[in-house]
Amino acid sequence: xxxxxxxxxxxxxxxxxxxxxxxxxxxxxxxxxxxxxxxxxxxxxxxxxxxxxxxxxxxxxxxxxxxxxxxxxxxxxxxxxxxxxxxxxxxxxxxxxxxxxxxxxxxxxxxxxxxxxxxxxxxxxxxxxxxxxxxxxxxxxxxxxxxxxxxxxxxxxxxxxxxxxxxxxxxxxxxxxxxxxxxxxxxxxxxxxxxxxxxxxxxxxxxxxxxxxxxxxxxxxxxxxxxxxxxxxxxxxxxxxxxxxxxxxxxxxxxxxxxxxxxxxxxxxxxxxxxxxxxxxxxxxxxxxxxxxxxxxxxxxxxxxxxxxxxxxxxxxxxxxxxxxxxxxxxxxxxxxxxxxxxxxxxxxxxxxxxxxxxxxxxxxxxxxxxxxxx
DNA sequence: AATGCGGGGAC
DNA sequence: GTCCCAGCATT
Numbered sequence: 001x002x003x004x005x006x007x008x009x010x011x012x013x014x015x016x017x018x019x020x021x022x023x024x025x026x027x028x029x030x031x032x033x034x035x036x037x038x039x040x041x042x043x044x045x046x047x048x049x050x051x052x053x054x055x056x057x058x059x060x061x062x063x064x065x066x067x068x069x070x071x072x073x074x075x076x077x078x079x080x081x082x083x084x085x086x087x088x089x090x091x092x093x094x095x096x097x098x099x100x101x102x103x104x105x106x107x108x109x110x111x112x113x114x115x116x117x118x119x120x121x122x123x124x125x126x127x128x129x130x131x132x133x134x135x136x137x138x139x140x141x142x143x144x145x146x147x148x149x150x151x152x153x154x155x156x157x158x159x160x161x162x163x164x165x166x167x168x169x170x171x172x173x174x175x176x177x178x179x180x181x182x183x184x185x186x187x188x189x190x191x192x193x194x195x196x197x198x199x200x201x202x203x204x205x206x207x208x209x210x211x212x213x214x215x216x217x218x219x220x221x222x223x224x225x226x227x228x229x230x231x232x233x234x235x236x237x238x239x240x241x242x243x244x245x246x247x248x249x250x251x252x253x254x255x256x257x258x259x260x261x262x263x264x265x266x267x268x269x270x271x272x273x274x275x276x277x278x279x280x281x282x283x284x285x286x287x288x289x290x291x292x293x294x295x296x297x298x299x300x301x302x303x304x305x306x307x308x309x310x311x312x313x314x315x316x317x318x319x320x321x322x323x324x325x326x327x328x329x330x331x332x333x334x335x336x337x338x339x340x341x342x343x344x345x346x347x348x349x350x351x352x353x354x355x356x357x358x359x360x361x362x363x364x365x366x367x368x369x370x371x372x373x374x375x
Numbered sequence: 376a377a378t379g380c381g382g383g384g385a386c
Numbered sequence: 387g388t389c390c391c392a393g394c395a396t397t
Contacts, residue, residue: 056392063383063391097381100395134394154392174376210392219390220386249377251388280380326381330387366382 011165011234013183020187023164023232028200030228031208034215036061039068044203046120046145047078053137054101061214067096079118081109090283090363099284104132122146135181143188143202147195151184152206153177156213161187162245163217166234171245184209256329258291259301260371261338262319265353270372271340272359273350285359286368287335288351298336309351311343320374324367333367 013019035041038061040052051071055064071092075081084106093102108130112120120141121127128138139150153161161180162171169176187205194201216223224236235241263271271288275281288305295301298315305313316337324331347353354362359372 053392058380058391058393059382060384060391095382097383098393100380101393104394132394136393140392152392155390156392172376207392214392247389253387324381325383327379 013165013232013234014186017186019232021189023229024187024189024205025200026228026232027208027212028204031204031211032199035207035211036215039065039072041207044145046122046141048072049141049145050120050133050137051105053140054105054132055096057101057137058098059096063096067092077118078109078112078120081106082113082118084109086283087362091361094284094363094369095366099281101132103283107131108133124148124150140206143206145203147198147201147203149185149188149190149195149202151181151188152210153181153184154210156210156217157184159219159245160209160213160217163222163235163241164229164233166238166240166244168244170248172248251328253330254328256291256331257296258289258331258333259295259298260287260289260333260335260367261301261305261313261315262287262335262371262375263338263340267355269353269355270359270375271351271353272368273352275365276350281365283363284365284368285362286365287371289333289368291331298334301336302338305338309340309342309348312341314339314341320371322367322370324370331367333371335371 013023038052040048052064052068055068055071074088074092075084086103086106089102089106090099093099111130112118115121116126121130122142124138124142127133127141128135133141136152136154139152142148143150143152158171158180161167161183162176165183167176167179171177171180187209188202189195189200189205198204212227212229216227222241224230224233224241227233227236230236233241235244261271265271272285273288274285275283277283288308290301290304294304302313302315316339318334319337320333320335322333322335324333356372356375364372
């Protein structure tokens with residue numbers, strides 16, 4: 001097979017600081033004009049920027065906004081977050097996904113109260129030591145809130161920077177990542193005046209690079225014709241913007257059938273349980289639910305349920321079929337009504353009969369909430 | 376280096 | 387359906 005030779009392009013942007021300076025000027029000028037009005041940009045305190053950054057991880061900005069508003073209203077500062085009730089916190093996070101983020105946020109707030117007098121720390125080493133905060137998030141918080149000259153690298157900037165320098169190697173490789181981090185650092189201004197000015201310092205440069213990725217330098221069909229820095233972009237010059245960055249390993253999706261039971265108790269209460277620590281959806285409340293390998297079909301689910309609860313289960317009609325995508329899984333959830341004949345008075349561990357009204361205050365898995373809402 | 380973690384929006 | 391999103395922690 002004949003493949004074109006891979007030629008590592010030497011980007012002038014990497015060599016030439018003056019060129020980067022001109023790019024930066026055009027970039028922040030564009031940002032001043034086109035930045036979206038996001039709630040955490042109005043008063044970018046370290047605390048608010050922190051919360052927004054955690055919420056934004058692997059999540060589209062538009063989905064974050066209402067969550068952010070509610071969160072800040074309920075937990076306006078580090079101390080109130082540290083003292084938060086876990087169920088209430090998870091209820092506020094419900095639907096946003098990656099629930100470990102919320103727990104880490106709370107744990108970190110408690111550390112901040114203990115170690116930093118309830119004020120968000122302002123050095124990189126202190127910040128990255130907090131749970132849930134890695135290199136990107138630490139740099140983002142301190143650059144955006146404090147205008148510190150710390151680099152960032154995430155979904156948007158990986159794409160933007162790799163296009164600017166026409167990176168030919170796969171962006172997920174270690175050497176590529178190192179080069180992109182280095183480029184990100186080299187893009188930041190070092191002059192005293194810029195570091196004293198949010199509008200053209202690291203706060204603006206980092207946010208502008210991400211904003212460009214979100215609004216102009218998009219994954220598919222980047223809007224190069226209206227890009228404010230197109231003339232600095234090697235991929236654009238070379239006509240490579242549609243193939244850089246190359247695609248990463250593609251996801252293998254897996255179809256999966258799961259089963260849930262709606263069991264009614266006294267006064268129409270519903271049988272639910274809080275999922276134990278360590279499992280997926282830990283801490284969230286849900287109807288009795290199982291899938292492979294415990295339950296491949298309705299009969300096995302019935303057996304599993306009898307084993308869980310004791311007594312006998314009579315599985316009835318399907319009340320809902322819910323399609324749900326979770327990471328690589330494509331789940332079809334078959335929700336049945338079920339009659340439970342108990343042989344003991346005690347409910348098994350974690351299980352409880354609760355009213356629908358109580359469930360509105362408890363955190364549930366998304367499928368659990370959907371099922372409840374349509375009962 | 377690879378994998379798990381949730382969900383939703385764009386196309 | 388497929389891709390991707392202001393990543394991190396764990397193995």
